[in-house]
Amino acid sequence: MKKKITALILILLIIGTAAFFMTRKKENPNELTLYGNIEIRQVDLSFQVSGIIEKMLKEEGDSVKKGELLAILDSKDYKSNLEKAESEVNKTLALKNDAVSKFDRNAPLVEDNTISKQEYDTLKNTKDKAKADYDAAVAARTYAKNQLDYTKIYAPDEGIIMVRVQEPGATVNKGQIVYSISKTRPVWIRAYVNETDLGNIKYGQQVNVYTDTVNPQTGKKREYKGYIGFISPVAEFTPKTVQSTDLRTNLVYRIRVYIDDTDEYLRQGMPTTIKVDLNSSADSQN
Template identity: 35%
Template sequence: MTNHVKRYGPIGIGAILLTAAIIGWTQLQNPHEEQGHIEVFGNVDVRQVNLGFKVSGRLAEVIVDEGDQVIAGDVVAKLEPVDYGNEVKLAEARVARSQAALNVLLAGARPQEIAQAEAMLAEAEAALKVAETTLSRQEYLAERNIASHQAHEEAEARRGAAIAKRSAAAEGLELARIGPRAEDIDQARSVLAAEQAALALAEQRVADTILTAPNDGVILTRVREPGAIIVAGETIYTLTLTSPVWVRAYIEEPDLDLIYAGMDADVRTDSGHAYTGQIGFISPVAEFTPKTVETRSLRTSLVYRVRIIVDDPKQRLKQGMPVTVLINPDRSD
């Protein structure tokens, strides 16, 4: 110590101690900042999707296995489609029936039907003439007491019936010429639309017997085997998505003003691989330091969750892998 005092002198030693104190205070103020970068630790977060059918049925075929890589749209499993195919046939028959009923109304009465109505009217008019002639004769005879009054009354009743029949025949002919009511046509169109909607649903159920991958990824688990009875929504596969890949990390409050969404970041693994990333999300809510951080002095500190989107074209990053994130802070303010 005596030699150091002689070499530097009391003033030099004081300056060295002051410099060391300043450096130590700076590191305490921001222990995660290293060589101008903010250093945080996190874990790779890869999203997973449980794949299942929208309809129930018997599992007919499983096409991929654990570890297989799939592309969005690839068929991965199938259900037996027979029952749903029969539903489609039934719905198609109902649509055809409703369409035929509507066509009948739109076409109106056929010429033969109008001719038949005209013939019925002519027959009714002829019957009315006969009834009127008979009534006149009975009136003449009744006035001279040649025929009974009962015969006269019967003749009057027959004429009334003939008049009513003629009126009904005339109205039938008029309806045949006018055609169906607009309300009947609208009702037939509504029935047809309902049957067409039922057909679309049946066809969609047939399509839902084929399970496809919604995203690019790797099959993590295969849960069911062919022949199993599957209910709607039951998991058949678990798919690990290959994109996007995120890193979930936490940043302390003193560093919060130095970062923003969209800022570039470097992501490094323990094996030495480096990846480019970008801050995609900064939580607006403070949290306590996660329990995975075992340092006693940091356990009660408030931190903010940060999500870094990582470019991983070779798909080396795996779920839960620990990584180090280096962020170049923004000191423009």
């Protein structure tokens, strides 16, 4: 019985050893495998003025396009301020034009003493003050217009509403968060490479990226095209979150892989596998 068990163990060891070497042979020596996680930037949006929210136009999970209107404050007071500023511009413009006209008409008369030097100075001072008042009114109008424009929030980039913090009727201060948006572009992967493999990768080098999610149409893991867009010039100790056991005790270099054909299936923190063709040349990326 013992001989049979010993023979069985030997057979299993032989099979295991053969399987190991067969697996090793299947590894592609011209391909480097890296592991990383999806990184997506999140942006907090707020009004640049205070007021009462009139409309919140998006819900959590909604997709937004760059420049799309997202929220509006009650703008009655800001519109009133702009109207007053416009009126002041018109008023000071009329005074400026009148003062300039009087000065231009009377300035030559000081040379033949038709008007005194004191009268000339008075006309000049009046003209200069009228110009200054007009310039100040124009600046005030620009400020009032900007304040009115700030009663609206627009999407700074294409993205997805992650958090809707406020509701219509709420009073918000300048800079108080109203929405948080996850930008859908650019999407990149944070990964790490050891010093031994560092010489095998280049800026702009094309890569294939795989996630653990399966494409139901193909039955295979989702695949994306990308390129290496950043290689850190400084080594660092391997972060605890790095998946590869080979790197956990090493000094490594952080890299960033940009995804070309991003879609809605890529999520913040999602683990990925990166395949780098060591025979590929670096292509320039804009």
